[in-house]
Amino acid sequence: MATIYEVSKLAGVSLATVSRVTNKNTRVSDKTQKKVEDAMAKLDYRPNSIAQSLASSRTNSVGIMVSELQGPFFGQMMAGIEEELREAGKHVIITTGHSEEEREKEGIDFLLSRNCDALIVHVEALSDEYLLQLNKRDTPIYFMSRSVEGLQDNCISLNNELGGYLATQYIIEQGHKQIAYIAGPQFKLDSQDRLLGHKRALKENDMVFNTDLYFEGNFTETGGRNGIKSLLDNKTIFSALVCANDEMASGAMTYVREHGIKLPEALSIIGFDNIIFSRHIHPKLTTIDNPVFEMGHMAAKLVLKDVYQKDKIKIKHFFEPTLIIRNSVRDISD
Amino acid sequence: MATIYEVSKLAGVSLATVSRVTNKNTRVSDKTQKKVEDAMAKLDYRPNSIAQSLASSRTNSVGIMVSELQGPFFGQMMAGIEEELREAGKHVIITTGHSEEEREKEGIDFLLSRNCDALIVHVEALSDEYLLQLNKRDTPIYFMSRSVEGLQDNCISLNNELGGYLATQYIIEQGHKQIAYIAGPQFKLDSQDRLLGHKRALKENDMVFNTDLYFEGNFTETGGRNGIKSLLDNKTIFSALVCANDEMASGAMTYVREHGIKLPEALSIIGFDNIIFSRHIHPKLTTIDNPVFEMGHMAAKLVLKDVYQKDKIKIKHFFEPTLIIRNSVRDISD
DNA sequence: CAAATTAGCGAAAAGGTTAACTTAGGAATA
DNA sequence: TATTCCTAAGTTAACCTTTTCGCTAATTTG
Numbered sequence: 157m158a159t160i161y162e163v164s165k166l167a168g169v170s171l172a173t174v175s176r177v178t179n180k181n182t183r184v185s186d187k188t189q190k191k192v193e194d195a196m197a198k199l200d201y202r203p204n205s206i207a208q209s210l211a212s213s214r215t216n217s218v219g220i221m222v223s224e225l226q227g228p229f230f231g232q233m234m235a236g237i238e239e240e241l242r243e244a245g246k247h248v249i250i251t252t253g254h255s256e257e258e259r260e261k262e263g264i265d266f267l268l269s270r271n272c273d274a275l276i277v278h279v280e281a282l283s284d285e286y287l288l289q290l291n292k293r294d295t296p297i298y299f300m301s302r303s304v305e306g307l308q309d310n311c312i313s314l315n316n317e318l319g320g321y322l323a324t325q326y327i328i329e330q331g332h333k334q335i336a337y338i339a340g341p342q343f344k345l346d347s348q349d350r351l352l353g354h355k356r357a358l359k360e361n362d363m364v365f366n367t368d369l370y371f372e373g374n375f376t377e378t379g380g381r382n383g384i385k386s387l388l389d390n391k392t393i394f395s396a397l398v399c400a401n402d403e404m405a406s407g408a409m410t411y412v413r414e415h416g417i418k419l420p421e422a423l424s425i426i427g428f429d430n431i432i433f434s435r436h437i438h439p440k441l442t443t444i445d446n447p448v449f450e451m452g453h454m455a456a457k458l459v460l461k462d463v464y465q466k467d468k469i470k471i472k473h474f475f476e477p478t479l480i481i482r483n484s485v486r487d488i489s490d
Numbered sequence: 491m492a493t494i495y496e497v498s499k500l501a502g503v504s505l506a507t508v509s510r511v512t513n514k515n516t517r518v519s520d521k522t523q524k525k526v527e528d529a530m531a532k533l534d535y536r537p538n539s540i541a542q543s544l545a546s547s548r549t550n551s552v553g554i555m556v557s558e559l560q561g562p563f564f565g566q567m568m569a570g571i572e573e574e575l576r577e578a579g580k581h582v583i584i585t586t587g588h589s590e591e592e593r594e595k596e597g598i599d600f601l602l603s604r605n606c607d608a609l610i611v612h613v614e615a616l617s618d619e620y621l622l623q624l625n626k627r628d629t630p631i632y633f634m635s636r637s638v639e640g641l642q643d644n645c646i647s648l649n650n651e652l653g654g655y656l657a658t659q660y661i662i663e664q665g666h667k668q669i670a671y672i673a674g675p676q677f678k679l680d681s682q683d684r685l686l687g688h689k690r691a692l693k694e695n696d697m698v699f700n701t702d703l704y705f706e707g708n709f710t711e712t713g714g715r716n717g718i719k720s721l722l723d724n725k726t727i728f729s730a731l732v733c734a735n736d737e738m739a740s741g742a743m744t745y746v747r748e749h750g751i752k753l754p755e756a757l758s759i760i761g762f763d764n765i766i767f768s769r770h771i772h773p774k775l776t777t778i779d780n781p782v783f784e785m786g787h788m789a790a791k792l793v794l795k796d797v798y799q800k801d802k803i804k805i806k807h808f809f810e811p812t813l814i815i816r817n818s819v820r821d822i823s824d
Numbered sequence: 825c826a827a828a829t830t831a832g833c834g835a836a837a838a839g840g841t842t843a844a845c846t847t848a849g850g851a852a853t854a
Numbered sequence: 855t856a857t858t859c860c861t862a863a864g865t866t867a868a869c870c871t872t873t874t875c876g877c878t879a880a881t882t883t884g
Contacts (some may be wrong), residue, residue, distance in 0.1 A: 159839090183861075201840075231558075242600070248585075249584075409770075516833095544838095
C-alpha cells in the first residue's frame with residue numbers, strides 16, 4: 157500500500173501538502189492540488205486510517221451499546237444511528253449490555269478502550285450516579301431512550317409516562333372498566349414511567365389500581381404469556397389488557413387464543429412500541445408508537461453536532477409517543 | 491492518560507518490557523512483572539489501542555456487513571457473531587448493504603478503509619466474480635449464508651435447496667395436491683435454491699410446477715400480502731401455500747384472514763427461517779429452521795481461527811435446515 | 825570447569841499521519 | 855520604495871506502541 161511519503165515524492169510536494177489535499181481543510185492552489193491528486197490516483201493511495209487516528213487523536217468511530225442485537229426495538233434504534241453516522245463517514249462499533257449491570261459496565265469499558273470519539277448507549281441497569289461518573293471521563297457519552305438528571309443535554313428520550321397514559325386513556329374511552337396491566341421489569345425506568353401513566357389515567361377517571369390486575373413481566377413474549385396466565389388465574393374479571401410493550405402483548409394474545417378466548421370480542425389488548433410485527437399479528441395490534449428510529453437519527457445528529465462540530469443541526473431531546481388505532485381493542489361503551 | 495513511557499520510567503524498566511507485560515507473549519521475570527504491574531496500577535495505565543494498531547498492524551476489529559440492521563434474521567446473525575468475537579476481545583464494526591449492488595460495494599470499501607483485520611459479510615447483490623476479486627486483496631473476507639464457487643473455505647452456508655425441499659415434501663405428505671409458492675427475489679441465491687428444492691419435491695412426487703401458482707415476492711410482509719393477493723386473483727385453486735420466508739408467510743396470513751379465509755382449515759401455510767415471531771403468530775407457523783445464530787457463531791470462529799490463529803477450533807462450513815412442525819399446516823390426506 | 829545455550833531485558837527503529845510552526849514570495853498599503 | 859500582510863507550501867516534532875536485534879548474566883551440558 158502506498159504511503160503519504162510516496163505520494164509526496166511523486167507529486168514533488170511536502171507531506172503536509174498531501175495531507176492538506178486529503179483533508180481539504182486548508183487552501184491549496186489548483187495546480188498543486190491537481191499534481192497531488194494525480195499522484196494519488198497513480199499510486200492508488202488511501203490514507204491509513206490508523207495513522208490518521210494516532211496523529212489527530214480522532215478515530216471517527218462512535219461506540220454503540222444496546223441491550224440486544226436482536227429484536228425490532230433495538231434494530232430500529234441501530235438503523236437510525238448507523239444511517240446518519242455512515243453518511244457522515246463515521247463508523248459504528250456495536251456491543252451489547254444485556255440489561256445487566258455488570259455487562260453494561262463491561263460493554264462501556266470495552267468501547268472506551270477502543271478510543272471511540274463518542275458513545276451512544278442504551279443502558280437499563282446502570283444507575284444515574286454511575287452515568288454521571290462516566291460523563292466526567294473525556295469521551296462524550298449520550299443516552300438513548302433515557303433521561304438522566306443533570307445530563308439532559310446528552311439524552312434523547314421518550315415521554316413514556318404520556319405513552320402509558322394514552323394507552324389506558326384510550327381503553328377507558330372505549331368503555332372498559334376492568335383493566336389489567338402487564339408491566340415491564342420495574343428496574344427499568346421506561347417500565348416505571350409507562351406504569352405511572354397508566355395509573356394517572358386510572359386516577360383521572362376515578363378508577364382504582366388493583367394489584368390483582370397487575371403483573372410484572374420482562375418485555376418478552378414469554379413474559380406476556382406468563383402474565384396473562386397469572387392474571388387469569390387470579391379470577392378477577394377484566395375486559396381489557398394493557399401491555400407495556402408489543403412483544404408481551406403478542407405473547408399474551410397467543411396464550412389467550414390457545415385457551416379459546418376470542419380476540420378482540422372477549423378481551424381487548426393494547427401494546428406499546430409499534431414494532432413492525434404489530435400490524436401483522438391478528439387482530440392487528442392497537443398500540444403506542446415509539447419513534448425509536450427517529451430517536452436513533454437524532455442521537456447520531458447530536459453526536460455530529462457536539463463532537464464533530466457539524467453546526468446548524470437542530471436537536472430535539474424529547475419525543476412524544478402517539479396512539480396507533482388498529483383492531484385489537486373493542487368498543488364496549490353503552 | 492498515562493503512556494507507556496511513564497510506566498517504564500516509574501517501574502524503572504524499558505519500554506519493551508512494559509510492552510511484554512501487557513502482551514504476555516514473552517517471558518518476564520516475576521519480579522519485573524510485579525514492578526511493572528504496580529506502576530500500571532498506580533498510573534491507571536491503559537494501552538492506547540490506536541498506537542497498538544499502528545505498531546502491530548492489527549486493529550482487533552472485524553467488519554460486518556448485513557443487508558439490514560433490523561429484522562430477526564440479521565439480528566440473530568449479528569448476535570451470533572458479536573457474542574463470539576466480543577469474548578475474544580475483538581470488536582465489530584457494523585454497516586449495511588441494503589441488498590443493492592452499489593451500496594454493498596460501498597459498504598465493503600468503507601469497512602476496508604477502516605483497516606479491519608477481517609470482514610464477515612452477507613452480500614446479496616454482488617456477483618461471485620466480484621467476490622473473487624475482493625478475495626485477492628489483503629484483508630481476509632468471509633461470506634455468511636452464501637457459498638461462493640472457489641471460496642468455499644471462506645463461506646458459511648445453509649443448504650437452502652434442502653430446506654425448500656423439506657417444506658414442500660412435508661406439505662405433500664399432508665395430502666396437499668395444489669401447492670402455491672411465494673418465492674423470494676430471484677436475484678438472491680438463497681431464493682433460487684429454496685425454489686429449486688420446492689421444484690425437486692414436486693418432481694419427485696410426480697407433480698408439475700404451475701406458474702399460476704407462483705409469485706416472486708421480496709421477503710417482506712408486504713411481499714407476502716401482494717403474493718397471496720395475486721395468487722388468489724389467478725383463480726387457480728390451491729390448498730397449501732409455501733412461502734420462501736416467515737415474513738412473507740406472516741403477511742400472507744394477515745391478508746388471507748382479512749378476507750375471511752380460515753387458517754389452517756381453508757389454507758395451509760409453511761414458512762422458512764423460523765424467526766422468533768413465527769411461534770407467536772396465529773396459527774403458530776410451521777416452518778424450516780434456519781440456524782443463523784449458530785452460523786454467526788461459526789463465522790466468528792472461522793475468523794478467530796484463520797486470522798487470529800486461535801487453533802483447535804473445528805469449523806463447520808455447511809449447515810442443514812430442519813423442519814419445525816407447528817399448527818399452520820392441516821393434514822388432509824385420505 | 826569450560827563451553828554452549830537460554831532467559832531476561834534494553835536500545836532504537838519503525839509504523840503513517842497530522843498539526844504547530846516557519847519560510848518564501850507576491851500583493852497591498854503607506 | 856519600504857513595510858506590512860497574506861497565501862501557499864515546507865519542516866519537524868509528536869502521537870504511542872511493537873518489534874527486531876543484541877547484550878549480559880544465568881543456567882545447562884559435556
